[in-house]
Amino acid sequence: MRFNIVSTALNTISGDVCVLGIYKEKGLPKQVSDIDRSCGGMIKEAMRYGFNAEFGRQCLLHVDKGIKAKRILLLGLGKRSELDLKKIRILLARMCLYLRQQNTKSYCMQLIRSSDRRDSFSDTVEAHITSHESALYEFNQYKTERKEEYIPIVEASFVCLASELKSAKESAKKAHHVVQAMNLIRNLVNEPSNMLTPSNLARYAVSMSKRDGISCKVYGRKEIEKMGMRAFLGVAKGSAEEPKFIVMEHKPKKSHGKICVVGKGITFDSGGISIKPSKGMDEMKMDMGGAAATIGIMDAVARLKIPVHVYGIVAACENMPSGTAQKPGDVVETMSGKTVEIANTDAEGRLILADALHYATTLKPDAIVDLATLTGAVVVALGSHATGMFTNNSVLAKTMEAAAFQSGEAVWRLPVWEDYQEDVKSDIADIKNIGLPMEAGSITAAMFLKFFIGKTPWIHLDIAGTAWTDGRKHIGVKGATGSGVRLVTRFIEEISEMKASRR
Ligand code: BES
Numbered sequence: 001m002r003f004n005i006v007s008t009a010l011n012t013i014s015g016d017v018c019v020l021g022i023y024k025e026k027g028l029p030k031q032v033s034d035i036d037r038s039c040g041g042m043i044k045e046a047m048r049y050g051f052n053a054e055f056g057r058q059c060l061l062h063v064d065k066g067i068k069a070k071r072i073l074l075l076g077l078g079k080r081s082e083l084d085l086k087k088i089r090i091l092l093a094r095m096c097l098y099l100r101q102q103n104t105k106s107y108c109m110q111l112i113r114s115s116d117r118r119d120s121f122s123d124t125v126e127a128h129i130t131s132h133e134s135a136l137y138e139f140n141q142y143k144t145e146r147k148e149e150y151i152p153i154v155e156a157s158f159v160c161l162a163s164e165l166k167s168a169k170e171s172a173k174k175a176h177h178v179v180q181a182m183n184l185i186r187n188l189v190n191e192p193s194n195m196l197t198p199s200n201l202a203r204y205a206v207s208m209s210k211r212d213g214i215s216c217k218v219y220g221r222k223e224i225e226k227m228g229m230r231a232f233l234g235v236a237k238g239s240a241e242e243p244k245f246i247v248m249e250h251k252p253k254k255s256h257g258k259i260c261v262v263g264k265g266i267t268f269d270s271g272g273i274s275i276k277p278s279k280g281m282d283e284m285k286m287d288m289g290g291a292a293a294t295i296g297i298m299d300a301v302a303r304l305k306i307p308v309h310v311y312g313i314v315a316a317c318e319n320m321p322s323g324t325a326q327k328p329g330d331v332v333e334t335m336s337g338k339t340v341e342i343a344n345t346d347a348e349g350r351l352i353l354a355d356a357l358h359y360a361t362t363l364k365p366d367a368i369v370d371l372a373t374l375t376g377a378v379v380v381a382l383g384s385h386a387t388g389m390f391t392n393n394s395v396l397a398k399t400m401e402a403a404a405f406q407s408g409e410a411v412w413r414l415p416v417w418e419d420y421q422e423d424v425k426s427d428i429a430d431i432k433n434i435g436l437p438m439e440a441g442s443i444t445a446a447m448f449l450k451f452f453i454g455k456t457p458w459i460h461l462d463i464a465g466t467a468w469t470d471g472r473k474h475i476g477v478k479g480a481t482g483s484g485v486r487l488v489t490r491f492i493e494e495i496s497e498m499k500a501s502r503r
């Protein structure tokens with residue numbers, strides 16, 4: 001796929017489709033009416049016969065004169081004052097799916113501009129690239145007869161002002177790196193658990209790290225035992241697959257600050273002895289969405305050469321019931337020395353994270369960000385439209401909220417007040433791994449994690465609702481969404497800019 005950023009006139013660009021965005025307001029802009037005139041008034045005619053420029057409307061016209069492209073796609077932008085980047089992303093994704101359906105090999109268009117002043121130019125460019133590549137993502141690994149339904153789109157040209165060329169090209173290149181990293185990890189999340197075992201996840205991390213020139217260490221069961229990660233091992237105990245603890249490190253020569261990204265890597269969550277109902281259990285192959293995001297973030301950070309020292313830490317195992325599985329009521333001593341009562345073996349994510357987060361604190365970072373498909377309760381609270389954010393630091397919260405706005409990946413902050421700590425008190429150990437029935441399930445999960453964080457500034461992102469889609473909301477395919485990659489990469493960039501400007 002090639003993206004061109006150019007400042008040439010639209011009508012001179014050859015290719016399959018020339019996309020013309022049309023606002024709902026009366027009167028066509030000069031450039032469009034010029035094109036209309038030279039191809040015989042087809043656009044005005046289409047507008048007389050039904051195309052009303054309502055947001056998201058599309059109308060394909062075959063043209064034989066006036067412009068270099070073979071067809072024109074009229075794209076309804078709705079009211080100018082209402083058009084922001086969020087809507088532009090939706091619009092572009094739908095447009096790409098439609099263009100593919102029409103067997104388009106190449107298209108050109110002017111960059112669509114947001115009317116919201118808070119949307120920057122670079123985010124606008126980013127949205128064009130990301131929407132395209134994200135919407136056209138497919139996972140067809142296991143179809144023996146891959147239907148060649150579509151000719152792939154191979155080239156897109158975006159037109160901007162000559163004075164914007166340089167910065168637009170830079171932003172496009174960056175966006176391309178990040179969305180590549182994101183689509184690669186969507187593959188990991190979509191892979192079934194018999195294919196993507198903890199060992200295979202580790203193998204992927206190693207080969208990616210090699211490609212990106214970052215370091216990657218993988219620890220097996222013996223080493224995990226030696227490190228004293230008994231909460232992690234307790235979860236892994238019921239499975240025949242060996243657990244893997246993966247530590248990636250991006251350490252540029254010059255860097256501002258140190259950040260640990262930590263991911264939950266349950267390659268399959270059956271619930272363990274507290275087994276889940278069978279309906280929907282197949283989806284629990286996605287319970288390594290946080291781990292995948294962590295790997296994708298490391299990929300993106302390395303490709304972008306962001307000047308921050310970043311660790312990517314993943315605890316990967318299966319949660320299975322068996323004769324060797326841990327049981328409700330068991331008590332384990334975590335790596336930190338604190339003890340945990342396992343009240344429910346299905347609350348396993350927080351157990352492996354207790355050790356992974358403690359490990360992260362020993363690296364003495366400026367901040368820890370963890371990503372986990374941690375609770376069904378966050379899906380109840382926020383649905384699939386926002387990631388739950390929990391943090392002990394308001395400056396970090398602001399930075400993450402800014403990154404969310406810029407990347408289009410929404411987060412919503414939920415509290416981690418001391419009041420909730422009561423709910424995870426155990427009768428026989430320091431803490432237990434579930435809260436009160438039907439009460440604040442995602443908050444008590446976060447309180448559990450907080451117990452192992454100490455004083456380190458920390459953000460926990462519960463992506464249980466956003467890592468996977470049934471195809472309802474997300475434009476594009478069902479399955480993995482790549483949630484967290486663009487958000488946290490942007491967050492790390494923000495941190496590097498903040499730290500750099502403080503010097
Ligand atoms: N992996 C699940 C959470 C989850 C649910 C992720 C739905 C994605 C979609 C997690 O390990 C889990 O089972 N959580 C339990 C916790 C409970 C036992 C306290 C839950 O949310 O029901």
Ligand code: MN
Pocket residue numbers: 269271319345346347348349
């Ligand atoms: Mn579980």
Ligand code: ZN
Pocket residue numbers: 266269287346348349373374
């Ligand atoms: Zn889980």
